[in-house]
Amino acid sequence: QSVLTQPPSVSGAPGQRVTISCTGSSSNIGAGYDVHWYQHLPGTAPKFLIYNNYNRPSGVPDRFSGSKSGTSASLVITGLQAEDEADYYCQSYDSSLSGSLFGGGTKVTVL
């Protein structure tokens, strides 16, 4: 079954660093497909945060960074700010689905 697994929640104090993992399989991340990340606040359109594993679109603060290794990827937020409190989703292409796959989402709470 094609799934991207994320922790349901992570939290940190302002200024701290948090890491969100995204674990896939040999039909998606492990097959070499790139991972993309979105930030989602309720009632708004998801915001494009990271593309192709580690690239930031224009306007995204450099406290957001991404990486990928093997069948997993990670999003790191350094210098956590109150405005970073949101849901975060990873997304990749899956060859067995011939389409996109989103992770289950991670809620980031700023303590």
Add this chain to the structure above:
Amino acid sequence: QITLKESGPTLVKPTQTLTLTCTFSGFSLSSTGVGVGWIRQPPGKALQWLALIYWDDDQRYSPSLKSRLTITKDTSKNQVVLRMTNMDPVDTATYYCARRSSYCGGDCYPYWGQGTPVTVSS
């Protein structure tokens, strides 16, 4: 400036067919590499990819919903339409359309509409 906007009914009855329209501006769906997809989010749940149509009219569907979905495009009107048959209360969700960009490995969606809520109830 790229914008997308979803429109359609906010309430449908079980077994009915849902028709959603995505009207976009700032790009052409006839440009190589471009696509428009649909993604939904049930209340309290994660984003779920539904379908994608490419500039060359290639269509892709979520396997779990493929039998119920049809995605079409009208390039002259800058619109993409999603039809979902046999609606059920579990299909209650906010439905988003989003533009696929070709510079991503696989598919990625840099631009999204605001979403349209759909409730399935008798």
